[in-house]
Amino acid sequence: MVTPKVELDNYMTRLLITGGCGFIGVNLIAALLRQDSNLNIRVYDNETLGTHKNLDEFDVEFIHGDIRDLDLLRRSLNDVDSVVHLAADTRVMDSIKNPLFNFEVNVQGTFGLLHAMRDAGVNSIINASTGGAILGEVPPPVHEGMLPEPHSPYGASKLAVEGYLCAFSHAYGFKATSLRFSNVYGPRSYHKGSVVAHFFKQILAGKDLVVYGDGSQTRDYVFVEDLCQGIIQALQSHLSGVFQLGSGQPTTINQLIELLRGVVGPSHPFRVIYEPFRPGEIVNTWCDIAKAQQGLGFEIRTPLDEGLKKTWSWFLG
Secondary structure (H helix, E strand, O other), rough: OOOOOOOOOOOEEEEEOOOOOOOOHHHHHHHHHHHHOOOEEEEEEEOOOOOOOHHOOOOEEEOOOOOOOHHHHHHHOOOOEEEEEEOOOOOOOHHHHHHHHHHHHHHHHHHHHHHHHHOOOOOEEEEHHHHHHHHHOOOOOOOOOOOOOOOHHHHHHHHHHHHHHHHHHHOOEEEEEEEEEOEEOOOOOOOOOOOOHHHHHHHHHHOOOOEOOOOOHHHHHEEHHHHHHHHHOOOHHHEEEEEEOOOOOOEEEEHHHHHHHHHHOOOOOEEEEOOOOOOOOOOOOOOOOHHHHHHHOOOOOOOOHHHHHHHHHHHHO
8 A cells, every 4th residue: 555645735745753763753754765765864862772773764854862951952842843741751660679770761751852843833742541550440442531540651651741731832822742552563663572572582582472361352453554654644634732642452361362373373472371371461452543533634554464574574584
């Protein structure tokens, strides 16, 4: 399927992408430059989960910096029209172990970015958020109108960030959009710690797959290319607010494992070990994507089995 060419507007001529060396960032840069090779992109990243070498194939500018460095953030916003904010401390269990670090990176770091943007006259931002961790254990499908009840410091930090974006939208006229990502998977995810990438790495290493729980817990898996198209559509849109991006379909861990067996084939056998559930993790979550479909034109083009095949092919090199 041919991806439609981006129609550039004043929000999409000069972009700053925080966390752009990571999995989603690199895929997003590839998607953007595929659709407009003249786009000016500046990447801001501290290289914790990705390296600037991931950007070698692209004609982009790179700034090594921490999201908490306000002075460097101010300088990085020079001549920028819009920001895609992907930089974050994203791991639920790590946030439970070290909530202060999670708060400093996600809440203080994002507030500093918004403050610097206001001073620089940059008033357009797309923020990477999350659904399940913000809403807690609620009956799925989750949607944007549900009352938040975070079960982890990570979820609380992302809720706080959404609140600040809403406030800057109303108080200062920002075009501020939070996109609640479900479980994203796909090529370029070697350093990603989420379940699909982790399972593929374990399988390649000949190790067992460990499942925390009985495998009946559900998640919503969205292919990274579909997600990146949603980010681009949000950049093109003049809408502010919160939008859920996912597949709109629940998949149990056990169903995912059976799909993985079919994808990797008999040449890569693996065992599954089940351990007790871990506190702070959501058992069942998948999302309703109707608002993003209607408001942004978001659509899912890649079924899970097809996306897993593409991801496995990338891991094999």
